[in-house]
Amino acid sequence: MASFFHAYCPEGVNSKYRLIVFDDKKEAFIPLTEFYHDQFNRISESSVIAYLNTLEPFFYWLKYKSYYKARKVSWDDDPEAVKEAVRQYLIEQMNCKIRGRDGHEGVYLTSKSSKTVQLYLSAIKGFYKTMIRLKKYTQANPLIDLEYKDSVSEQPGERGNRPRMPKAAGTEEPLSFRKQTDSYFKIINEEWVPEIIGDWDLPYRIYQAGDTQGWRLRDEVITRFMFETGARISEILELTVGDYRKRSDIHELAATNKGSFKRRIKFIRISPETLKLLIKYVNSERRHFASTQVKFNDLPDGEPLFLSTRGTPYTYSAFYSNWSTITKNAGIKLNPHKARHWFVTSMLRGIYEQSETAAQIEDKKKQLIEYMKWRDPETLSVYEHYYDEQKFRDLHEKLQESYMQREKEYFKSAKKRSVVKSPEILMAFELKSSDEKQDWLNEFFEGMEP
Structure with missing residues (x-):
């Protein structure tokens, strides 16, 4: 199906845009x-x-299928028309249910709802914030709850007849984040469910596919970082030589965290084998594309660890393109972020298998929470809930295997008896199921003078 798409500026083309979004007619x-x-x-x-x-x-949908008062809606339409278009899209394309509330509308996820509903709402609200900031949309942001500020300011503080103290004061109970947002469309029944990946050989299948495909040493190192550290791919791509030197342990690197505004507030830890591959990459493959030919020990602290073939910092989109080729070769459809889920699931399994007491389990869980820098310690409990379910499934399968074996043995022995006494039923229970570059592309970028 035709749709809007984006393309990066081809090499050798001078343009003020590093990326252009095109519509279905290949027009910018x-x-x-x-x-x-x-x-x-x-x-x-x-x-x-x-x-x-x-x-x-x-x-794309807005261009062809949106309607408001018997007319198509354009992105720069009046706020009510845009709201109606977003509402229709949530219902028709994302299988959500919408219910009106005071000053906003509640979005209810269903079993058929897309997993990207929250991402879409954040993206479309951010789009209009940008258009307003760039003065390309001259009206009020249609995705903002205009009554939000008033509703928050009306909530009383702990001190009678006085305004609420700021959050930083720490003297009053914080307002609920989920209930208090400035979004016009608010997800009401959202529940985050982690990806529990129980294929313990998953990393090795990716490594083998990469070797078969002849991947670059750079991508092998990055992939190993993902599975060994549990770090987000963006955090790995932002690593510098200085991040390695900041840690006293030779197998650790300082790293950013989501929402840390580029500050190195955590560390990640790699294996000795991956450290060898990292140094080998920096001293060999990376030097072919770097502007400076010095080796690892002489590189400035600010130098990025991973470079593109242009000698620029390696970007997510470039990595993702290579990642998709490797995973496709392995017969796996896998988002890079799922390596993070695999890491947490594996760590949790190791904690339970290698601990002898409940106290040891709790202590190791606290260490994992601190390592991951989760803002909410309850995040791990969500993983545990689903991990416990998986453990029950394993137990149940073994129990069923035992039942089947006992059944076979029973009927085998029954044939030897002339009278078979009906077994007494003690209990019944039920379980609930839980590139080729194209000429038109070069022409577009060449027309975008810097």
Whole structure:
């Protein structure tokens, strides 16, 4: 199906845009293009690309299938028309249910709802914030709850007849994040469910596919980082030589965390084998594309560890393209972020298998929470809930195997008896189931003078 899509500026073409979004007619769609470049300077590229991937289908749908008062809706339409278009998209394309509430509308997820509903709502609200900031949309943000500030200010504080103290004061109970947002569309019944990946050989299948495909040493090192550290791919791609030197342990690197604004507030730990591969990459393959030919020990602290073939910092989109080729060769459809889920699941399994007492389990769980830098310690409990379910499934399967074996033995022995006494039923129970570059592309970028 035709849709909007984006493409990076081809090598050798001089343009003010590093990326352009095109519509289904292969014509440049400047609003989304400007949105990308504005957000690129504010958040990680992987996040911007994720936003584009969820907005491009919406703008295609908006162009052909949106209606408001018997007319099509354009992206720069009045706020009510945009709201109606977003509402229709949530219902028709994302299988959500919408219920009106005071000053906003509640979004109820169903069993058929897309997993990207929250991402879409964040992206579309961010798009209009950008358009307003760039003065390309002159009306009020249609995705903002205009009554939000008033509703928050009206809530009483702990001190009677006085305004609430700021959150930083720590003297009053914080307002619920989920209930108090400035979004016009608010997800009401959202429940985050982690990806529990029980294929313990998953990393090795990826490594083998990479070797077969003849991947670059750079991508092998990055992939090993993902599975060994549990770090987000954006955090790995942002690593510098100085991040390695900041830690006293030779197998650790300082790293950013989501929402840390580039501050190195945590560390990640790699295996001795991956450390050898990292140094080998920096001293060999990386030098072919770097502007400086010095080896690892002489590189400046600010030098990024991973470079593209152009000698620029390696981006998420470039890595993802190579990652997709490798995983496809392995016969696996896998988002890079799932390596993080695999890491947590594996660590949790190791904690239970290698601990002798409940106290040891709790102590190791606290260490894992601190390592992952989760803002909410309850995040691990969600993993545990689903991990416990998996452990029950394993137990249940073994129990059923035992039942089947006993059944076979019973009927085998029954044939030897002339009278078979009916077994007494003690209990019944029920379990609930839980590139080729194209000429038109070069022409577009060449027309975008710097």
